[in-house]
Amino acid sequence: MPKVSRIAAFLENLLFFWLGLALILSFAVDSLSIPAPLQVLGRAHPLILHFPIVLLLMAVVLLWLKDEKLKAAGAWILLLGANLTGITVLAGLLLANEGYDGDVLIWHQWLGIASLGLAMLIYFYRKQTGNFLKITTVTLALTITLTGHFGADLTHGENFLLAPVLQNEVEFVALDDAEVFQHMVRPILEAKCIACHKDGKVKGELRMDDLAGLQKGGKNGPLIVPGDPRESLLIQRINLPEDSKEHMPPKNKAQLTDEELEILQLWVESGSSFEQKVTELPSDAPLFQLASNKFSNQKSYTFDAASDSDIAELNNFFRKVNPVFPGSPALEVAYYGTSAFDPTSLKDLKTIREQIVKLNLNRMPLDQVDLGFLRDFPNLEELQLNFTDVKAGQLSNLEGLENLRNLAISGNKLEPNAVTILGKLSQVKKLFLWNSGLDEDSKNRLSQALSTAQIDFGYDGKGVIYPLNPPxxxxxxxxxxxxxxxxxxxxxxxxxxxxxxxxxxxxxxxxxxxxxxxxxxxxxxxxxxxxxxxxxxxxxxxxxxxKAGIVPVSYQLAYEGNGRYKANGARSLFDHEKGKTTHGSGNWLGFNESPLELEIFLEKNNSPKEISISILLNENAYIFPPEKVEIWTGDQQTWQKIPETESTQSTKMEEARFGVLTFPLPETDFDRVKIRLKPISKLPSWHPGKGAKGWVFVDEILLN
The missing domain is CATH 2.60.40 (Immunoglobulin-like)
Incomplete structure (x- = not known):
């Protein structure tokens, strides 16, 4: 029994040591230099923290029981758990030096210290009468839970614990409402980057959970250089081979998909705007094409649907009324047949004035029609008035239509005062004015007045030379x-x-x-x-x-591809399946530390005349032509090395692309071919990664 008492006394005194040291580290850590062995202890924090949690919660349960023996066991478990809590708290404080800061860290840190303090308080005063034990043990359990919650936020992202409950509904975003950064780029950063670069955990002095941090960059420089992917660290790092130390995300984390890589690259190329809407992109831009597949063209509307009877009554041989898409309350109306047009029929539309968002009056004779009826259509977004003989004065009725975004008035000869009237339509974002009769001065004044709108004045190729489309x-x-x-x-x-x-x-x-x-x-x-x-x-x-060429009898690689770039081994080189221009597509064999060494066995009397090697080139991802290509031909007894030809190396950064290396083979008979491709040993001085070892990527080898 004395021996047990001595152990208990030692552990009790040790508790004050842990608490004191934890307070010292909390207040004076910035002025301390942490030696490497203690850094190892700090990194063990995630490994050991589960033990004290279990022990403390087990002790809480036992201390609530009436059985004195179980209470005594609970006291011992509490003493042991409190000591392990002290070690865990110290390890966490040491780990916090490695790029962690912010409010989440502060909550996690002080709740951890509070858990240690509460455990000590309960242990030394566990025999107090009244409700002391119940209140303190419940408080300890709650404190442990909150400590774990903030710890999970640090390592796994905000609200990690409650994410399954809070994210049951997927946000519906219509294409017209979608923003490039907010709805395309930010979700990628949140899923793949922010866990390591956020408030509380700022690796490389880089924060990616707010705009200021993204724009500032980290210790290695700016993360994003608008319009220049080659100089943007974000694009450089995500395109590095996964085994590279600087590849992001780290290889033990979820990797970016091909689509995510493309979105980030195109966003930077387009100027990396944080406010641009998807609809402000050119319709033929690759980023817009990706967005049009990602977001729905079916815009949501909050107003009530018109009655089916009203819609049916308005439909006839010269007027069609339809929902803009099935199930939508929004309606589009189009008129047909110039000779049958009756201007008084426009008044009939008042029964559905709340629901009309598109109105097509193209080629209807409107020169004598009062367009004031349009002021009753509060949700009108698109108005087509092409070739209707409208005059500038009639267009003044459009000024109060706050939701009007698209206006087409091509083919109408406009008077000089049209610029003044149209210039007041600041809500319009797309204006079509082909064959409007406006002179250059009027066009310039209108462009200045509607500086935020896209104005299409029609094609004028005078003195302009345009490039042809590729064949x-x-x-x-x-x-x-x-x-x-x-x-x-x-x-x-x-x-x-x-x-x-x-x-x-x-x-x-x-x-x-x-x-x-x-x-x-x-x-x-x-x-x-x-x-x-x-x-x-x-x-x-x-x-x-x-050309598919000769099929080998067998083949053998001396080394597997490096990292995850192993495809299906040597079989991938002869399966006639072309890889994509993304090196992570799974069809490529990548070599960095070791060369590609391949021996090919052929049928006798079937010697090929040339060999072709399909390679990938992507200087941004450190993928270059091989530094040296060595080829031997032979049989079971002798090998003959063919003369080496100097490899043409990359001289600048270019887009990812395919390449082919073709070499003639000797006219002699042989039944074996050996190939050795050596990756470039040092990237050239013009490359951002100068001096680093490059990669060789191969997906097919053909013999003809």
Missing amino acids: KVTFDKVFFQDSMELVLSHPIRTAEIRYTTDGTEPDSISSPLYTDPIWLKKTGEFRAKAFAADWIGSTPTKDVFF
Whole structure:
């Protein structure tokens, strides 16, 4: 018994040591230098914290029981749990030095210390009469729960514990209401980035949970350089191979999907605005195309639906009334037949004036019609008045339509005072004014008056030279057996199409002119450009095509791909499945630490004449052409190395793309081929990661 008492006394005194040390670290940690062994203890905090939680809660339960033996056991468990709580609190305080700060950390820290203090208070005064024990033990259980809640927020994100309850409903966002950052970019950052870069946990001095932190960047510089993905650390880090130390998110965290990577890249390219709406993007912009698939075109409306009888009564042979989409209370109205148009019929629309959001009066004779009836349509968003002979004075009735966003008045000859009247329609965001008769001065004044609107004055190509669209290439498939037909076309019939099959840039003079379908008979990089008088030559159409060639008997890799870039091993190199331009698509073998070394076994008397290697190039992701390519041919007894050709290296940052390396093989008989591709050992000085080791990515090898 004395021995037990001595242990109890030691543990009791140790409690005051833990509490005192915890208070010292809490108030003086900024002036202390934490040695490496103690940093290891700090990082053990998530590992050991579960033990004291269980012990303290178990002690709370036992201390409530009436059995004295169980109460005594509870006291011992409480003493042990309190000591483990002290160690856990100290470990947490040491860990807090590694990039954690903010209000969540403060709550977690002081609630942890409070848990230690309460455990000590209950232990030393557990024999007090009255409600002391009940109140303090319930308070301890609540304090432990809150400590765990704030700890989970630190490591897993805000409201991690209650997330399943709080996020049952998915927010409906209509395309017209969607914002690029708020609804496309922010959800990605919240899901994949903010857990490590937020209030309470600021790794790399970077906060991503508020706009100020995103704009400021971290210790390595600006996170985002608007319009320049190559200089933006965000884009650089997410495109690094997953095994890279600087790749984000870290490889033990959930990775970005291909769509998420594309959204972040396109957002930065488009200027990384924090306020831009999706509808303000050009309709042909890739980011808008992604958004149109992501968000519904079905805008939600709060007003009541019109009665079916009213809609049925208004529908006739010259007027159609329909919901803008099935089930919507919003209505669109269109008039047809100029000769049958009766201006007095416009008054009939008053029965559905609350529900009309689109009104099409194109080609109706409105020159003598009072458009004042439109003021009764509070939710009108789109008005079509093309070729209706309306005058500027009639358009003054539109000023009070607060929801009018799209106005089309093309084909109407407008008077000089039209600029003054239209300039007051500040609510309009898209204005169509083809063939309006406005001179250049009037157009400029209107553009200044409606500076936030997109105004389409129609096409005027005087003195302007535009680039051609690239040619369209039609083909069956990327891999072919003996030969494959390529058909080129261009919407401008007078355009000439020039092409190459060796990966070089076509020019307007020396490159072959396309006249008939092209028959490809070997592996190569195909490029085509369009040229025409009074036009700028198009950007090239680029494609890589592969002749399937000889099927090996077997093959063997000396090393697997590095990290997660192992695809299906050597089989991936001969499966005729082309990888995507994203290196994480699962079809690529990536090599960084070790070279690609492959031995191929062939049938006898079936020696190929050339070998082609399909590679990926993406300088942003450290993926370069190989530094050296070595090829041997031979049989069971001898090997012959073919002469090396110097590899052409990248000289600048470019978009992700495919490449092909083709090498001739000797005319001798052989039944084995050995290939060795060495990754670039040091990235060049112009690259942001200069000096780092590069990657080689391969997805297909073909023998012909």
